[in-house]
Amino acid sequence: xxxxxxxxxxxxxxxxxxxxxxxxxxxxxxxxxxxxxxxxxxxxxxxxxxxxxxxxxxxxxxxxxxxxxxxxxxxxxxxxxxxxxxxxxxxxxxxxxxxxxxxxxxxxxxxxxxxxxxxxxxxxxxxxxxxxxxxxxxxxxxxxxxxxxxxxxxxxxxxxxxxxxxxxxxxxxxxxxxxxxxxxxxxxxxx
Numbered sequence: 001x002x003x004x005x006x007x008x009x010x011x012x013x014x015x016x017x018x019x020x021x022x023x024x025x026x027x028x029x030x031x032x033x034x035x036x037x038x039x040x041x042x043x044x045x046x047x048x049x050x051x052x053x054x055x056x057x058x059x060x061x062x063x064x065x066x067x068x069x070x071x072x073x074x075x076x077x078x079x080x081x082x083x084x085x086x087x088x089x090x091x092x093x094x095x096x097x098x099x100x101x102x103x104x105x106x107x108x109x110x111x112x113x114x115x116x117x118x119x120x121x122x123x124x125x126x127x128x129x130x131x132x133x134x135x136x137x138x139x140x141x142x143x144x145x146x147x148x149x150x151x152x153x154x155x156x157x158x159x160x161x162x163x164x165x166x167x168x169x170x171x172x173x174x175x176x177x178x179x180x181x182x183x184x185x186x187x188x189x190x191x
Contacts (some may be wrong), residue, residue: 005064008095008145010146010173013059020054042054045182052179056172061123063095067152068159070097076169079119083164083191089149095124103164 024047031040056075061073063118064071085103097119104117124145133182 002090005066007062007064009062010058012125013061016054017051018084020051023049024051033144034144038155042186045179045186048179049183052172052175056169056176060172061121063121063123065149065152068156070152072097072118072119072123073169076120078167078169080165080167081119082154082159082164083156085164086153089146089153091124091146095121095145097121099164113120114132119170 027047028040028044031043061075062073064073069080069082072081080101081097081099085100086097087100087103088098090098099117099119132151
């Protein structure tokens with residue numbers, strides 16, 4: 001395994017996260033200046049909800065690629081696919097990893113993987129551009145991504161005992177619980 005994973009992420013996720021966080025920071029700053037810190041503490045959890053949604057749906061989904069495996073970080077779930085369990089990588093509506101028969105036979109792969117033997121990566125989507133130059137550049141970028149991923153998949157040797165694993169995004173779930181508790185506390189404190 002390489003020391004560092006290469007991360008593929010939709011570039012718009014960071015744009016939206018920074019934009020929404022900046023608006024929330026301005027709103028909270030305005031509450032502190034015009035009101036008080038206790039008022040800001042009562043309003044803050046409600047303003048953090050949109051930041052959490054943008055983080056979970058637009059920024060957190062990504063793909064981390066190493067020489068040994070690929071980790072598909074989707075909304076609240078992560079799937080680790082050793083390259084020996086991946087038969088093909090293709091781009092349809094989003095990047096898809098088609099599993100081998102051994103990969104399909106493994107349990108707890110989620111509804112999509114059981115249904116089609118495919119793990120979908122929500123982070124990398126295929127969308128046609130509006131202008132011809134944009135469409136050509138995007139198609140070239142998608143082809144380069146597929147070429148690199150297929151090259152890594154083809155170069156891996158046998159991986160005995162390779163298992164597909166799934167896990168929860170504990171950071172996103174923990175922050176959701178913290179924001180929810182804060183919202184309930186703010187609700188009761190406001191009376």
